[in-house]
Amino acid sequence: MNNPAITNLVISLGAMQIARRLPLEDPEFITYLRIGYVSAQLISFGIYFYILTKIWKKNDLTVLKYVQPASMTNPDAKPELVTSTVADYDASETKKSMRGLFIGIAMMGFLHFYMKYTQPLFVQALMTVKGVLESNEAKLHIWGSKPEGPLSRPFKTQGGFMESLTGQTQGPQTDAAAIKEAEKAGKKND
Template sequence: MNNPAITNLVISLGAMQVARRIPMEDPQVLTYLRIGYIASQVISLAIYYYITLKIRKRNDLTVLKYVNPASPMNPDAKPELVTTTVKDYDLAETGKAMKSLFMGVAFMCFLHGYLKYTQPLFIQGLMGLKSTLESNPAKLHLFGKKAEGDLARPFKAAGGLMESLTGKAAGPQTDAASIKAAEKAGGKSD
């Protein structure tokens, strides 16, 4: 069960079964659900903040070069060479994860505050914390795993619809030939 998609499905289905048995019409239970959801989001935010502190303390200034592929939606786009440090890359990835967390909170505010759905409070409280603990920055800086395989920088994006249709990985390229070709094309970025 190392596949996050499978564990997400299992936890979601299990949480939905548990949520059906929770009397969400009861105002006291609803208050506890809100407190639980907010607490899980605050814990997730605190974890990401702790990770940023660890990244800054480690201050890994190892140069990282990779080529972002051209956007398939823009035919005039060219692959972009990115030159950064491990510290800056990890901080950027942690920032993306935090933005995703805030987007989830905003969506939940819409679902619960405007549409009055209560069941997602319970499920997203669990899923948000799970996704925080399974994020690549958490694996590297919280659990101390080595940056190899799936955790090698730059991180490989999860396979999406386009990848399944074309069979091509849309993630960054790190091979020397791609980097050299992007340098010749003048696609440098810092």
């Protein structure tokens, strides 16, 4: 069970079965559940801050060049050449993940306080911490994995659920031909 999509599914289903047996009508239990959810979010932010401090401490100034694909939402957008350092790239990816936590908190706030759903608090408390500990940044800076294969920078992004099961990835192009083409296109526009 090395595939995160499958482990997410198994943990979600297991957590939902456990949550069904919890006294979700008891106001005191709901208070504890809220405290647990907020604690999980704070732990997740703490882990990301720890990762950021490790990134800044290493300060890897290795140059990283890649071609960012054109945005599908903007039909006039063109692929863009990005030149960065490993430290800047890792820090920006970590900050992007932290913004994702805020979006998750906002969605959970809507589901819990407006829609009155309580069960997702339990499930998301588990899934958030799991997601942070399985992130590419955590694998590199906490668990000490080598930046090879799926952890080579820039990170390839998994598509939807079906793409993750088949192993298809998408994202920035790092091949020399794509970089050279983007450099030429950039010089033409100057």
